[in-house]
Amino acid sequence: MAVSMETFAQxxxxxxxxxxxxxxxxxxxxxxHVVCLLNSQERFxxxxxxxxxxxxxxxxxxxGVVQKKDCRWLFISHDPCRSEDLVSALSRSSGEAxxxxxxxxxxxxxHRLEDAQLxxxxxxxxxxxxxxxxxxxxxxxxxxxxxxxxxxxxxxHGGKLLVGAEYVHFLTQKANQKMEENFRxxxxxxxxxxxxxxxxxxxxxxAEDPAVTPxxxxxxxxxxxxxRKRQQSQTHAERDEEDSCSLDDCxxxxx
Numbered sequence: 001m002a003v004s005m006e007t008f009a010q011x012x013x014x015x016x017x018x019x020x021x022x023x024x025x026x027x028x029x030x031x032x033h034v035v036c037l038l039n040s041q042e043r044f045x046x047x048x049x050x051x052x053x054x055x056x057x058x059x060x061x062x063x064g065v066v067q068k069k070d071c072r073w074l075f076i077s078h079d080p081c082r083s084e085d086l087v088s089a090l091s092r093s094s095g096e097a098x099x100x101x102x103x104x105x106x107x108x109x110x111h112r113l114e115d116a117q118l119x120x121x122x123x124x125x126x127x128x129x130x131x132x133x134x135x136x137x138x139x140x141x142x143x144x145x146x147x148x149x150x151x152x153x154x155x156x157h158g159g160k161l162l163v164g165a166e167y168v169h170f171l172t173q174k175a176n177q178k179m180e181e182n183f184r185x186x187x188x189x190x191x192x193x194x195x196x197x198x199x200x201x202x203x204x205x206x207a208e209d210p211a212v213t214p215x216x217x218x219x220x221x222x223x224x225x226x227x228r229k230r231q232q233s234q235t236h237a238e239r240d241e242e243d244s245c246s247l248d249d250c251x252x253x254x255x
Contacts, residue, residue, distance in 0.1 A: 002112045003139040005042070011109065011140070012045040028078050030183065031104065034190050041197065043111040044119070047142070052104045052182040053078050054175045056089050056155075059096040071095075080179050083172035087165055094159040101151035101175045103182050104128070104189075108143045116143045122196050126189035145189070149182060151175055 016039065020026055027035050030051035038044040056075035074097065075081075075089035090097055110116040116133045123131035123145045133143045153171055156162055 005111065008109075008111045009042070015045055015047060015109070030078060030186060031106070034106065034186065034193070037190065037193065037197075038108055043115045044108050047107045047109055049106045050102065050104065051078055051186065052179060053102050054081050054179060055100045055102065056086060057098050057100065058093045058156075059098065080176035081172060083165070083169040086172055087168055090155060090161060090168070093156045093161070095156075096154065096158075097156035097161075099151070099153045099155055099171055099175070101178045103147050103149040103178070104145070104186050106145040108145070110141045110143055113141060116141045118196060118200075119143045119145070119193075122189060122193045126192055127185040128189065147185070149178060149185070151178055 027049060028051035031049050035046050035049055038046050054075075054077045055073065058072040058074050060071075072095075074092055075086060077085075086099065108116075108119060110119060110133075113135070120131055120133060120143060123143075127149075128145050128147045130146045130148050131144060132146075133141060135141050151171075151174060154162065155168070155171075
């Protein structure tokens, strides 16, 4: 059962009034328009976000799985980077250096299950196919927007570099390609989300997307409405078929 809007509003105010606990201390610019759009809706609020990043972490010399809490951050960028910067950062490694690309991630608390399902549909259609939702005993519904679009490569052992500069340059290109694809998915997510919200509330004031082109939001809204209508038609058809099968099974019992 969904919590009351009054309770949800209290949760939202408490969360949004808290200081940002991330290492950066603020919302990433590449994700700010998405966060602002969601927080402008009374049925959603964001609890954490990251626009995506390229990270070089140095784990303890004894090896094992590199955990963020036990490592040094040698390099971090929320934009495409240069291989020269990574090579320079690697020179400071004294343990197990690992290069990672981590894609956009967003956690959103939703008022109702239907709201979370809407957001999940938007995420999957935007390319974030590893998205999912959880429901706590207290009624808190959290929708996580995420994907498997990542990269993780060990580069040093005991402070000794295992690869050459040429391979680091190759990995940099791969990480940058993934970052660019990540930005495209964020753009699609924002556009489809805007279209979905507009389709449900035509009077909704549109938020600005820094990557938008004139007329694109209107096209996305029209596409979303057609897709939503088609999905609903398919759902009704499947239910009709199930009802028909159930009736046939019942008739078989009396034959």
